[in-house]
Amino acid sequence: MTTVNSYAGTYELDFERPLLQLERQIAEFESQASLSRPDLADEVRKLRQNHDKMLKKIYAKLGPWDTVKVARHPGRPQAIDHIRAVIKDFTELHGDRHFGDDPAIITGLGRVGSHKCMLIAHHKGKDTKERIACHFGCAHPEGYRKALLRMRLAEKFALPVVTLVDTPGAYPGIGAEERGQAQAIALNLREMSRLRVPIVSAIIGEGGSGGALGIAVADRIGMMQYAWYSVISPEGCAAILWKSGDAAEKAAESLKLTAADNLQLGTIDEVIEEPVGGAHRDPAIATQNLEKWLTNALRDLKRFKIDNLIAKRFERLRHIGEVAPH
Amino acid sequence: MTELPGRSWQDLADAAGKRSEVPEGLWMRCPECEAMVYRKTVEQNLHVCPECDYHHRIGADERTRQLCDTGSFEPMWEDLRPTDPLGFVDLHAYKNRLATEQAKTGHADALVCGTGFIKGRRVVLACMDNRFMMGSMGSVVGEKITRSIEKAIETDLPLIIVSCSGGARMQEGALSLAQMSKTAAALARLDAAGGLFISVLTDPTTGGVTASFAMLGDFIVAEPRALIGFAGPRVIANTVRQELPRGFQRSEHLLQKGFIDRVVHRKDLRSEIGRFIDYAGK
Ligand SMILES: [Zn+2]
Numbered sequence: 001m002t003t004v005n006s007y008a009g010t011y012e013l014d015f016e017r018p019l020l021q022l023e024r025q026i027a028e029f030e031s032q033a034s035l036s037r038p039d040l041a042d043e044v045r046k047l048r049q050n051h052d053k054m055l056k057k058i059y060a061k062l063g064p065w066d067t068v069k070v071a072r073h074p075g076r077p078q079a080i081d082h083i084r085a086v087i088k089d090f091t092e093l094h095g096d097r098h099f100g101d102d103p104a105i106i107t108g109l110g111r112v113g114s115h116k117c118m119l120i121a122h123h124k125g126k127d128t129k130e131r132i133a134c135h136f137g138c139a140h141p142e143g144y145r146k147a148l149l150r151m152r153l154a155e156k157f158a159l160p161v162v163t164l165v166d167t168p169g170a171y172p173g174i175g176a177e178e179r180g181q182a183q184a185i186a187l188n189l190r191e192m193s194r195l196r197v198p199i200v201s202a203i204i205g206e207g208g209s210g211g212a213l214g215i216a217v218a219d220r221i222g223m224m225q226y227a228w229y230s231v232i233s234p235e236g237c238a239a240i241l242w243k244s245g246d247a248a249e250k251a252a253e254s255l256k257l258t259a260a261d262n263l264q265l266g267t268i269d270e271v272i273e274e275p276v277g278g279a280h281r282d283p284a285i286a287t288q289n290l291e292k293w294l295t296n297a298l299r300d301l302k303r304f305k306i307d308n309l310i311a312k313r314f315e316r317l318r319h320i321g322e323v324a325p326h
Numbered sequence: 327m328t329e330l331p332g333r334s335w336q337d338l339a340d341a342a343g344k345r346s347e348v349p350e351g352l353w354m355r356c357p358e359c360e361a362m363v364y365r366k367t368v369e370q371n372l373h374v375c376p377e378c379d380y381h382h383r384i385g386a387d388e389r390t391r392q393l394c395d396t397g398s399f400e401p402m403w404e405d406l407r408p409t410d411p412l413g414f415v416d417l418h419a420y421k422n423r424l425a426t427e428q429a430k431t432g433h434a435d436a437l438v439c440g441t442g443f444i445k446g447r448r449v450v451l452a453c454m455d456n457r458f459m460m461g462s463m464g465s466v467v468g469e470k471i472t473r474s475i476e477k478a479i480e481t482d483l484p485l486i487i488v489s490c491s492g493g494a495r496m497q498e499g500a501l502s503l504a505q506m507s508k509t510a511a512a513l514a515r516l517d518a519a520g521g522l523f524i525s526v527l528t529d530p531t532t533g534g535v536t537a538s539f540a541m542l543g544d545f546i547v548a549e550p551r552a553l554i555g556f557a558g559p560r561v562i563a564n565t566v567r568q569e570l571p572r573g574f575q576r577s578e579h580l581l582q583k584g585f586i587d588r589v590v591h592r593k594d595l596r597s598e599i600g601r602f603i604d605y606a607g608k
Contacts, residue, residue, distance in 0.1 A: 170537075172557030172565050177575060180585050182536035182556040186510060190542055193511035194518070209494075210506060210537045210556070217507045231494045231503040231534070236561075241416035241496065255499045256412045265411070267500040317511040318472065320504040321465030322411035 011074050015058060015066050019277075022051045055277045062226070064261075065252040068234055070226040071205045075280035077287060079121035079164040079204060080106070085287045087112060087119065093150060095142075099179060102143030104134045104171070105215070107150040112162055113295035115302075118154035120147045120215050121164035124205075137206070138171035141184035144214045148188050151195055160198040160298055163215045168233055170211030185214040192217035193317060198301035198309060200294055202272065203227045203259075219313050220297040221267070223259040224290065225274040229267065230257035266320055356380055358551075372592045381549045381592055383529055385431065386438035386455035389488055393451065393596060399442035403473055407434045408466045412499050420497040427458045435466035436491070439474045441483070445600040447608075450478045453488040456530070460492035463535055467495075468505025471539060475512040475523075484522040484608045486599060489540040490552075493533015506538035513542050522606040524599055527554050527577070527586065545602045547590045548577035554586070 012020055029037075029044045062070070070076070083090050090110035095101040106123045109116070122139065125131035147163075154161050170181055192199060192215075201218035207229030223229060232240075237255060238247035256262075259271040272293045279286035301309060354365050358380035368375060372392055373382040384392070390399045414420040428434060436459055439452035452474045454461045463471075471487065478485035494502040516523055525543025527536075529552035537556055540546075548554060555575040563570055573579050577589045590598050 170556065172561045174562065174566055174570065174574070177555050177557065177562065178579075178583050180541075180583070183541040183585055185537040185556070186506075186539070186541040189507045189510035189538055190514045190517075193507065194514045209503065210534055213503055213506060214537075217511075230500050231498075232496055237416075237496050243417075247416075251416070254412065254414050254416060255496070257499065262500055265500050267504055314511055314515070317504070317508045320508060321468055321501050322409045322498070323465050323469050324407045324409050325405065 013066070013069050013073065015062075015069075019051065019054055019058065022047060022054065026051065052276075055281075059277055063249075063253070064228075064255070064258050065234065065249040067226050067258050068206075068228050068248075068252055070278045070280070071228050073278065073280040075283075076205055077279055077283040078124055078126065079166055080123055080126065081283060082164065082204070082287045082290055083110065083119065083121065085284070086291045090119065093153075094146075096146040096149055098145060099142040102140045102146060103130070104137055104139040104167070105143035105147055107146055109159075112291065112298060115295065115298045116159055117162045117298070118150050118159045119162050119164070120150060122166040122212075122215070124166060135171050135173075137167040138169060139167065139211060139214075140171050140173075140176045141179040141181050144170075144181075144184035144188050147215050148184075148191060151192065151199075155195055155197050158197060160200065160301065161195065162294060162298070163199070163201045163218065165201060165203045165207050165212045165216050165229075166205035166227075167208050167211045168206050169208035169236075170214065185210050188214045189217055193314060194310060196306050196310065198298065198304075198306075199313075200297045200301065202290060202294065203229050203268070204290065206233075208233050217313075217317070219301050219309055220269055222270045222272045222290075222293050222297065223262055223268045224272045224279065224286070225259050226278050227259060228252075228257040229259075229262050230255045374592050379550060379591070381529065381551065383456060383490065385457050386433070386453040386488075389453040390438060390440075390442065390451060392592070393444055393453075393486075393488070393599070394442035395444065395446065399440055399451065401438055401440035402477070403439065403470055404434065406466050406470060408464055408498075410497075411465070411501055412497065414497040414499070416497075423459065423497070431455060431458045433458060435464070435470075436461045437467045437470045439470050441477075444486070444603075445596055447484070447600060447603050449484045449486050449599075449603070450474050450481070451486045451488075454490050454535070456490040456492070459495065461490050461535075462492050462495035462502075463505050464495035464498040464502050465505065468502075468508050471505075471509045472512045475509070475516050475539075478521050478523070479516050479519050482519075482521065482608070484524065484603045484606070485516065486524045486526065487539060487543075488526040488528060489531040489535055490528045491531055491533070491535035491540075493535055503534065506534045509539040510542060513539055517544075522603065522608045524602050526590075526595065526599075528552050530554070532556065532558060541585070544606070546586045547588045547595075547598065548580065548586050549592055549595075550577055550589055552577045554580050 087110040092108035124137035125134040199218040201216045203223040234248040234252035237251040262268045275282035275285040356375045359378035361377040525546045527548040
């Protein structure tokens with residue numbers, strides 16, 4: 001039986017509505033059954049079976065736009081939730097030693113399984129105040145520079161780098177432009193391509209554009225089943241090509257932004273399975289699957305000589321794209 | 327959520343009516359100073375307004391003509407064509423858009439590259455063409471930029487890339503995004519090989535192009551008053567809900583903020599590039 005994450009409880013995805021109705025009914029019957037109506041127990045069991053069937057059915061045919069909604073569900077575990085749940089002795093390291101400490105990208109030491117790592121992750125914020133401070137996970141140049149500083153530190157002490165990607169995109173603001181958003185991202189792309197330690201990236205929610213890529217050049221890239229990853233958000237794409245934000249659903253379909261699509265395009269290596277009904281329905285399982293994938297990837301990559309690893313990393317970057325003739 | 331950086335593409339497309347190439351007709355009105363000027367005069371002046379120095383946008387062919395010693399430019403990889411890997415359809419099918427743009431420009435995609443001589447120095451030169459889908463970068467642009475970089479590594483020739491682009495091309499989705507890391511990774515190799523890369527930014531250079539190869543030059547120069555940035559001005563204005571400062575995201579502003587080395591008038595580009603090459607000992 002699936003459980004309902006309390007944080008997600010107040011938020012409803014439109015396509016989940018019949019499901020949530022059923023969940024409320026089950027909860028009501030359960031409370032009555034435990035008190036005065038033991039005869040309802042059978043009813044509850046039936047409702048649960050219906051619920052699980054419906055859940056499976058809805059998620060089996062989830063379209064790209066619905067996937068984007070799941071990726072943005074406020075109850076979906078964020079990087080910080082995964083970190084708190086499974087990263088041993090996580091020790092955050094603040095700031096870029098140049099301008100400031102962008103809360104939209106967190107960096108720090110921690111163990112993934114038995115592997116000592118440098119962790120770099122987008123942070124969307126857990127409550128309204130934090131979300132505003134983090135610009136909803138949209139990083140500034142100082143965030144990308146903080147990430148690069150920590151990657152260089154990792155390189156010096158031979159720590160593999162693990163990045164958790166979850167951003168709608170890099171922040172489009174005056175300060176961000178004046179402090180060189182484009183230059184900061186560009187530099188990360190170049191330096192990550194030749195960083196002399198293994199890099200593992202997981203796209204855990206939103207993989208929006210250059211803001212995602214700025215910490216997602218890696219030896220192994222995983223993507224959670226209901227995450228999205230593309231060159232632009234569906235809304236942004238719709239506004240430009242359809243001249244209307246209402247066309248986001250169509251844009252989501254055209255962009256081929258789901259995990260399965262990205263696997264086919266070769267922009268990721270593996271899809272990390274989520275619990276039935278998405279990570280927000282059972283964050284613990286989602287975290288477990290992510291941790292297992294990260295641990296396996298790290299163990300695999302440690303077998304390579306670093307020169308071979310960098311050569312492979314380059315080959316992968318080099319051959320992506322579709323041109324004619326081949 | 328806020329609209330995303332790629333939105334700049336539209337800002338530029340909308341602005342194209344105003345800031346387009348020199349229009350047909352004997353006389354034309356300068357979009358900047360509004361003076362009526364003889365079209366031939368503008369063309370003979372490198373497409374720069376003789377009254378106010380406004381730099382009109384020029385296509386890749388005109389650019390290679392202006393930069394290279396007469397007749398020395400030899401294009402490469404002209405057979406590379408875009409495919410439609412996503413089967414992308416918006417209000418138009420990408421396939422049809424490509425056909426239209428190809429007919430309009432006479433090029434297969436938004437980049438012309440090859441070898442040529444600048445003031446007697448042999449170079450690898452790549453010029454983006456913003457007439458072709460706003461100079462957006464998809465697989466072909468990324469591949470040709472990467473091959474140009476590799477050519478510069480093999481031959482130890484200086485690499486010059488003239489950028490003008492609305493950013494990564496939406497119609498190729500995540501594959502366009504991947505061209506950013508692909509070109510940046512190739513530049514890491516050029517850098518390691520001690521190669522010289524001169525990045526020339528022209529109006530407009532935005533989005534995924536700015537956030538990859540364009541900002542990774544050993545030398546970065548920009549033409550006067552060019553729009554250069556990550557996000558488009560309208561996206562930023564919508565996000566911050568305030569008017570943008572005057573001259574924001576223009577070359578002179580980036581110079582002041584420390585992100586480009588020099589603002590160079592079009593007439594001086596050849597000599598400045600020549601000097602960089604000499605000082606780099608290439
Ligand atoms: Zn003028």
